[in-house]
Amino acid sequence: MPNVLIVGGGKGGLPILKILLETEFMKVIGVVDVRANAPAVLHAQEQDISTGMNWEPYMTKQLDVIVETTGKQGVFQQLQRSKPADALVVPGLVAEIMANLMEEKEELIQRLKQESYKYDLIFNAAHDAMVVIDRNGYITLFNQSAERLTNFSHRDVIGKHLHKVIPNSKLVDVLHTKTIDQNSEFVLDSGRKVITTRIPILDENGELFGAFSIFKDITDVVGLAEEVTELKRSTNYASSYYSIF
Structure with a gap:
């Protein structure tokens, strides 16, 4: 299972982290951002994933993929120089595309949930x-x-x-x-x-x-209807009975 490091815990990093957490064939070993309160950092901590402000401690032979989500060319170039020889660095543009797809997916799921709730309401009403x-x-x-x-x-x-x-x-x-x-x-x-x-x-x-x-x-x-029918029969019988007399 490839080990993944996410660099950048902001708007781009959080959806990438969520995507990777849903997969069974990749393992996120860390999230790095200069801000300790970055959204992806906080979410990673909730999932017991290592976080930090410096990526150097993660640059070991066990690292397979680095996802750079800051979108900054300088950060990408530094990662290229610092990475282990066999590690792959995924650039910010690709990460941004993945993040946008994740946002669209979540919006679609939310719309489907709303439509489902509406139809259930009508159905049960x-x-x-x-x-x-x-x-x-x-x-x-x-x-x-x-x-x-x-x-x-x-x-x-x-x-x-x-x-x-x-x-x-x-x-x-x-x-x-x-x-x-x-x-x-x-x-x-x-x-x-x-x-x-x-x-x-x-x-x-x-x-x-x-x-x-x-x-x-x-x-x-x-x-x-059966009661009415029976009542009519009783009435007709009574009328016939009294007509004899």
Whole structure:
């Protein structure tokens, strides 16, 4: 595993340090900066990485790569003269490009997190239950209404095959038919009666990558309808009975 020294702990050094800490094939052995409170120096200390104001103690045969992040030509030239014979000095321009890529990556991750949070908020705010599966039938989304109807927590079902959670679900069939199944009645294991619409998820090229189901609890509605029907029957029977007399 190559040993790396970072020279320059400012704006350029910190993202480089973070990049290298995420890799498994390089080891940062030190961060050098004339400022003891430079961002990369402080971060290195939090990670138990050696820091200093002078690079000379690090110039040993064990050093493989020096990343110069100050962007100063004079510093780069001094490092070239001071480095061990087999060590490689990465110039400031390359380090700056790497730092910019790291910043863009972090910004993209942050935007994706915000978008994910927004969609989760909308998804869970929906009154109807919603379940999404991937092309292999494994659950990827399970909103709060689905939790209430099935008595399952999304933490317990995400990543599981749908038939392990709802054995008699027909949503997996949609993966094969690639057609919409609308307004089908369905009885959950919890005993709740629902009406469901199942829809395949296709990309712009028509390739299938999942399916989702929206289902509404109609248990109370069905119960009320049955009560009304029974009441009508009783009323008709009573009317017939009294008409005899």
